[in-house]
Each structure stands twice: as C-alpha cells, then as structure tokens.
Amino acid sequence: MDEIRGLVVTEEGLVEQDLMRDTLTKEMWVNMGPQHPSTHGVLRVVLALEGERIVDTEIYIGYLHRGFEKFAESKTYPQFLPITDRLDYISAHAMNYGYVLAVEKLMGIEVPLRAKYIRTLMAELTRISSHLLWLATHALDIGAMTVFLYCFREREMILDLFEMVCGARLTTSYFRIGGVANDLPDGFIEKCREFCNIFPQKAKDYDDLILKNRIWLARTINVANISGEEGLNLGLSGPSIRGSGVKWDIRVSEPYGVYDKVEWEMAVEDGCDVYARYLVRLKEMRESCKICQQCLDFLEKDDSGEFRAKVPKVIKPPEGEAYACVEAPKGELGFYIVSDGSTKPYRLKIRAPSFANLMSLPKMVEGALVADVIAAIGSIDVVLGEVDR
Amino acid sequence: MLALVVITIVKLLVLFAFTMTCVAYGTLAERKVCGHIQDRIGPCYCGPRGLLQPLADGLKLFFKEDITPSEVDKPVFILAPVLAVAPPLLAIGVIPFGESITLFGHKIPLVVADVNVAVLYLFAVASFSVYSIVLGGWASNSKYPLLGGLRSAAQMISYELVLGLSIMGVIMLAGSFSLTDIVHAQKHWWFVLTQPLGFLIYIVAATAELNRLPFDLPEAESELVGGYHTEYSSMKFAMFFLGEYANMVVASAVGACLFLGGWNPPFAFLSFIPGIIWFLIKLFFIFFTLLWIRWSWPRLRYDQLMTFSWKYLLPLSLLNIVATAGVMLWMHRI
Amino acid sequence: MEGVYWPLVFVFLLAVGFGGMAVIMSSLLGPKKPDPIKLSPYECGVDPVGDARKPFHIHYYVIALLFLIFDIEVIFTYPWAVRFKDLGVFGFVEMGVFIAIFLAIFVYVLGKGAFEWE
Numbered sequence A: 001m002d003e004i005r006g007l008v009v010t011e012e013g014l015v016e017q018d019l020m021r022d023t024l025t026k027e028m029w030v031n032m033g034p035q036h037p038s039t040h041g042v043l044r045v046v047l048a049l050e051g052e053r054i055v056d057t058e059i060y061i062g063y064l065h066r067g068f069e070k071f072a073e074s075k076t077y078p079q080f081l082p083i084t085d086r087l088d089y090i091s092a093h094a095m096n097y098g099y100v101l102a103v104e105k106l107m108g109i110e111v112p113l114r115a116k117y118i119r120t121l122m123a124e125l126t127r128i129s130s131h132l133l134w135l136a137t138h139a140l141d142i143g144a145m146t147v148f149l150y151c152f153r154e155r156e157m158i159l160d161l162f163e164m165v166c167g168a169r170l171t172t173s174y175f176r177i178g179g180v181a182n183d184l185p186d187g188f189i190e191k192c193r194e195f196c197n198i199f200p201q202k203a204k205d206y207d208d209l210i211l212k213n214r215i216w217l218a219r220t221i222n223v224a225n226i227s228g229e230e231g232l233n234l235g236l237s238g239p240s241i242r243g244s245g246v247k248w249d250i251r252v253s254e255p256y257g258v259y260d261k262v263e264w265e266m267a268v269e270d271g272c273d274v275y276a277r278y279l280v281r282l283k284e285m286r287e288s289c290k291i292c293q294q295c296l297d298f299l300e301k302d303d304s305g306e307f308r309a310k311v312p313k314v315i316k317p318p319e320g321e322a323y324a325c326v327e328a329p330k331g332e333l334g335f336y337i338v339s340d341g342s343t344k345p346y347r348l349k350i351r352a353p354s355f356a357n358l359m360s361l362p363k364m365v366e367g368a369l370v371a372d373v374i375a376a377i378g379s380i381d382v383v384l385g386e387v388d389r
Numbered sequence B: 001m002l003a004l005v006v007i008t009i010v011k012l013l014v015l016f017a018f019t020m021t022c023v024a025y026g027t028l029a030e031r032k033v034c035g036h037i038q039d040r041i042g043p044c045y046c047g048p049r050g051l052l053q054p055l056a057d058g059l060k061l062f063f064k065e066d067i068t069p070s071e072v073d074k075p076v077f078i079l080a081p082v083l084a085v086a087p088p089l090l091a092i093g094v095i096p097f098g099e100s101i102t103l104f105g106h107k108i109p110l111v112v113a114d115v116n117v118a119v120l121y122l123f124a125v126a127s128f129s130v131y132s133i134v135l136g137g138w139a140s141n142s143k144y145p146l147l148g149g150l151r152s153a154a155q156m157i158s159y160e161l162v163l164g165l166s167i168m169g170v171i172m173l174a175g176s177f178s179l180t181d182i183v184h185a186q187k188h189w190w191f192v193l194t195q196p197l198g199f200l201i202y203i204v205a206a207t208a209e210l211n212r213l214p215f216d217l218p219e220a221e222s223e224l225v226g227g228y229h230t231e232y233s234s235m236k237f238a239m240f241f242l243g244e245y246a247n248m249v250v251a252s253a254v255g256a257c258l259f260l261g262g263w264n265p266p267f268a269f270l271s272f273i274p275g276i277i278w279f280l281i282k283l284f285f286i287f288f289t290l291l292w293i294r295w296s297w298p299r300l301r302y303d304q305l306m307t308f309s310w311k312y313l314l315p316l317s318l319l320n321i322v323a324t325a326g327v328m329l330w331m332h333r334i
Numbered sequence C: 001m002e003g004v005y006w007p008l009v010f011v012f013l014l015a016v017g018f019g020g021m022a023v024i025m026s027s028l029l030g031p032k033k034p035d036p037i038k039l040s041p042y043e044c045g046v047d048p049v050g051d052a053r054k055p056f057h058i059h060y061y062v063i064a065l066l067f068l069i070f071d072i073e074v075i076f077t078y079p080w081a082v083r084f085k086d087l088g089v090f091g092f093v094e095m096g097v098f099i100a101i102f103l104a105i106f107v108y109v110l111g112k113g114a115f116e117w118e
Helices: A068-072 A077-085 A092-107 A113-142 A145-166 A188-211 A214-220 A228-233 A274-301 A353-358 A370-380 A384-388 B002-037 B053-062 B074-092 B118-126 B129-139 B143-166 B168-174 B179-184 B196-209 B234-258 B275-296 B302-333 C007-029 C058-082 C084-111
Strands: A005-010 A013-018 A028-032 A044-050 A053-060 A320-328 A331-339 A345-351 B100-103 B106-109
Touching: A028 B143, A044 A370, A053 A370, A068 A077, A068 A345, A077 A092, A077 A345, A092 A113, A092 A320, A092 A331, A113 A145, A113 A188, A113 A214, A113 A274, A113 A370, A145 A188, A145 B002, A145 B275, A188 A274, A214 A274, A214 A370, A274 A370, A331 A353, A353 A370, A353 A384, B002 B053, B002 B074, B002 B234, B002 B275, B002 C007, B053 B234, B053 C007, B074 B118, B074 B129, B074 B234, B074 C007, B118 B143, B118 B179, B118 B234, B129 B143, B129 B234, B143 B168, B143 B196, B143 B302, B143 C058, B168 B179, B168 B196, B168 B302, B168 C058, B179 B234, B196 B234, B196 B275, B196 B302, B234 B275, B234 C007, B302 C058, B302 C084, C058 C084
Parallel strands: none
Antiparallel strands: A005 A013, A028 A044, A044 A053, A320 A331, A331 A345, B100 B106
C-alpha cells in the first residue's frame, strides 16, 4: 500500500508520519518453545505469522547445552562412554555404538563376532524403540492420541529387554570399548524372540489406526516438503533423507557390526513429505525386527562366549585421529576423536543427526501453516539432548 | 399460578442437578472411555473404580490459585468463563426429557419451558458460546489465546451455518419449531431414517461447534499450547471445560430430540419402558459417539477444516434441503 | 400449542448465577501468591516479543462477512421450512429460486477464492 503522510497527535505533540502504518496487517512474532508441548523438549522456534501462514522461521537452540564435547577432554575414554547415553537419551545403545566404534578404530581393536552380533541386536532394538517413541509423539502432535499408548506398550517390552541385559532402561551404557559389558543373560534370547514374533502384528495395529485415515493423509501428504538435493545440501540424514528418495544409509554404505552379514532392505520413499518419512520409519521398524531375528538365530547357535576383545586395562590410544559413524535412529551419528596419546581425548567432535536435521526445518515450513510446523518437527524426529549436547 | 412457579423452579433445579452430574461424570466417562480405548483403565483411585474422581477434580480446582495475569482486560477476562457455562444451561431449559408425568394429581410436562420456537432459541443461545472463546482469547492479551480465539471465531461461525442448515429437513418434515412437536412427529419414523444426511451433517457440525477432535483447533494443545484458555487458571479454567461438557450434553440431547425420536421407543412393544429412559439412552449414545470420535482420529489442519465446512458441508446441506423438499412434494402428489 | 416463555427467566437467572458464583468462589477460596513472572503472559517460557494485540489477518473478516450473508439466508429459509407442507409446489419453486441465488453467490465467492488460505 502507498504511504499516506499526515499529522498525528502523539505524546510528543504533532508529528508527521505514515498514516497507514498501523492499519497494515503486520506479521506477528510468536515464540514456539522452549516450554511448548510439541517441540519435543526445549527447542525454541520463533515464527513470524501472517494470519496462520508462516513467513519466517528462526530456530534457537542451546537450552539443553551441557558442553559434552569440552567435557570429553577432561574424561578418560571409558569415563566418557556413559555420557554419550545422554546425547539421544532415547536411543542410548546407538550413541554408545558410535563412540566405541571411533575409539576402537583409533586403537585398532578387532571386536569378536559374538559381540558384533549382540551390538547389532541392541542397536536394532534401540531403533525400534526410538521409532516407536517417534510414532507415538508424532501422532500425538497431529492429534491421534490413541496411537501414543499403543506404541508405549511395545516400547515398554524393549525397555524390559534392556533392563535384562544391563539393569538400566534408558541410559544403558551397555557397550564397552572392545565389546559389550557382559554376555546376554539367561532367558534373554527367548524373551527377545517373543517380542520379535509379536511385533509385526503390533505394527499392523498402528497401521490400522492411522495409515489410511483420511485426516492423517490430509495432514501429512504434501506437507513440509524437501527435495533430496535440498536435504543433502542441508545435511539431512537418516530416515528423513530416505523419505526424499535418497538411498543413503550408513549401514549399507559403510557397513559396521554385522549389517553386511544379515539380510535386510533399505527403506526408501520418494514422497519428500511428512507421510513419506512416516512410511520410511514404519518400514524400518519392520526391517529392524527382521535383523533382530537373524541376530538371535546366530546368538542362539553360537557358544563362543566371547563378548569382549582383549583390551588393555588403561585405554591409551596412539597419537592420531579417527572418525566413525553409525546409522543412529535419527540419522548419521559420527564421532571424530583426536588423540594426543594420553588417556583422555585431545578433542572430540560429535556429528549429531538431530542437530543437522533440524537445520532443514525452516526450509520445510516455508509458507506453511502453524500446524505444519508441528508435523515437520515431528517428522524429522529431533531429540534436544543431541541437538544441544 | 404459584404452584406452577414452584413446580417450574423444582423442575429447573432437578434438571440443573442432572446436567451438572452429567457434566461431572461426562469428564469421568471421557477419561474412562479414553483409557479403555488406549488399553489402560483410566482413573481408578478416587472412590470405587474412580467414581469420585469428578468430585476430587472439582474441589482441587476450587482451591487452586486464581491467577489473573497483569496485562489482561479484567472485566472481559472474568466475563468470558461465565459466558462459557451460561449458553448450555440456558439451552437445557427447553429440551423435553420425556412426555409428562402425573405427580400428586398434577400433569407435569418434563420440560422447563415448552417454547414453541425452541429450535430457534437453541440456535440463538448456542451462538453465544463463541463469545466466551473470542472474549477469553482477546482479554488474555497473549498470543496463543488470541490465535486460538480468532481461529475459533472463524470455525464456529462457519459450522454454525452448516448446523442451522442440517436441521432444516427435520423442521420441514415436522412443520414446527417446537421440540415437543418434533418428537411427536417421530412416533413412527425417526428422522434419522428419513434424514440420514442431515443427521450426519448435524453430528459433524456439532463436533466442530463443541471444539472437539478432529475439530478442536481453537485449543489444539500441540500447536497453541492451550488455545484461548492458556492464561486461565483455577475455576475460571475449569468453567471452559464445564461449558464444553455441558454443551456436549445439550448437543446430544438436541440430537436425540431432532433425529432419534426423543422419548419414543424404537418399537411399539417396548413402550412399557418409560420415555425418559429411552431419551437418556439416546442422549448417552450420541455422547459416547462424540468421545469415541475424539480418541480415534487425528486433528484436521485449520485451512482443511474451513474448506471442509464451506466447500463440502454447505453445498451438501443445501442439497439435502432441496432433495427433502422434492421428495416430500412427490410423496404428497401420489 | 401455546409457547410458555416465562420459565426462561428462571433459567437465565440460574445460568448467570451459577457462572458468577463459581468465579467468585474460586477467587475467594484459592491462595493468593502473585509475583511478576507468574503474572506475565505465557509465551512458552520466554519474554514475550512484541504486543499480542496487533491487527490480524484480513481473512478472518472475510469469513465473518460471508457468515453474515449466508446466515441471513439461512434465517430466511426457517419460516419457509415450517410452512413448507402448506405452501406446496409454489413454495418449492420459490425456494428453488432462492437457493439458486444462494448457490450463485456461493459459486461467485468460491471463484473469488475466499475459501483459499493463501
């Protein structure tokens, strides 16, 4: 609109100003978070709204910053392991995995096959539990509250399994440099098998609830689109990028553990939207379940009992540097360690998937509605512990 | 005359007590139904099977700190929750719960005010509900409530239109605005059979008017934190919910009257069961359906909700009217 | 049947009385421990940016106007609906014309994109 200048009575007397200034609909700035039910923790997103439409997005992070990277420099290598649990606190095994792989690479330790199988099994169970939590909260954000408790029911079974192997349910710290803390307890394999057998049926329950629901489709299809190329440029990884048709999975491109020994399929969808990312994760849960079954097959037959390699009492890697990455439930988790030959890392850098994934949020919600932001945050599955570190 | 006044006041008080009990146990029913749908048992500690839960909730809310934020528009801020509970209580006065009972030689119709324009009155009163939400959102002087209030104003007026059109068929068939007459007209054929589309549209529009999932955008917790009642606390907060559940009771009762034959039994040989029982069964059936929908479906997005109302429901309900008129005319001729 | 309106006075008194009483009760019964942070508007735990009462989007007004137009038409159909049985074919044709106008407005508004959220 054109400017119309005129005299206006203000506190300072008569002032000439633009008369249309206050009549224009200006955007409204709204804080979403840090105390908000669906920013999944203490994420703060500042939105500029025009009506319901978003014209600008800014992400503020750091509310959960605990200085892990600096912290690592004052801890010995084994001492830092429990701290990695607190990165993505709902998939602790995967976090441990990335860290121990990096240290093992630095020291050149060869892990026994049994330990690899156990690790893979744990990593995949973690993936299922993390995706279950994601599905639960994502559906809750979109308003399908019932899915939440169904997912938690199965997640509880996985947490029970974790409790069996290491006594902890969330921050497990089960992995050790060179293997795992202890061998699988008696009865674990049967219980785990039971879970893997019933899980496909339970996964069908979730599908029945929302997979073909018209409202669910309307809320997720063509929402928060991001093309594969844009995603790659922004550092998107994991299920989020596979939902944009990019065939990229660390388990395939740089196999670790026993991923090259078991049969499974990479889940890829071309939709580029929230629905595609939802489908990818659903399929991943089922594939993870298959991997678990195969790991259990091996562990049942294997009686070597070698769950940890021989490692020196004092972990003292040679001078040098190493980067190791794993496919964490959220995406590529990398640990870059620089060693100066002492018992503590000289520098440790964590490539947290959630942090990188979060950066594509503004791109996804360009011109979207408020409700789409919620769907988008849910679909990239951020965990703030990992973003802020 | 005095006897009539006394009877009316007694009826009103009984009805009020009934509505409040319905509202209180509606909240419990909501939590129980939701619990069972979600594979858990719901509240179970207060009293046997959690039956005293509503009482405990109510007491707790009364003794909570009543926070009035510093930047609110105080009179309006206080007015909004009062306006939230008033419309359903006003509406309940014209709903016939049964035909009439004879007590101490008096024939007492089971309705407080048998108004001959009950339907118009109901819609006039129901449209007041939007004020509480808009005023609550505006008076709070905070962004989430304001967004919630705006959304809600647009949503509620859109669906009010559809709601008004959805019952037109019923009025045409009954030829009256009086709920009692409408119930009488359904002696043989319930209007749900002759007006199935009207009934469906009524349920959808009522769900939207009640701000319940899948149309609960004004308060959409996951987007707007609490929506219009974000700044409210203590009993003021509870009153919005009292209003919501009382509105549910009213919407169910009106639905039962307009479409499910009111106090008429489904078959003539079942008429030994008193009409009021039939009425309550129908009321709770619709009430349960509303709960059922809420816990099964995700939430629509704002634009989808508006589009749904204007582009689909509005033409559909117009079609329903024309079709009803055509069929009535045709039946009349032959 | 004659309409009976006077009981509505009592209904009104009860409705407003109950609401008013609940508000007064809660403000009397609850504890009072205000502090500036508690009394500030809620915006997800950080200091609010800007004022909440800004001019809002024009589309809400459009919806309000549309509501006015259509609601009046709905009100017009009510008396017709009640008397439909007596009006017969004449009423049907007349209402057909009315609804045709209604639909014409609807199509016009639809074409103008008033229902699009852009």
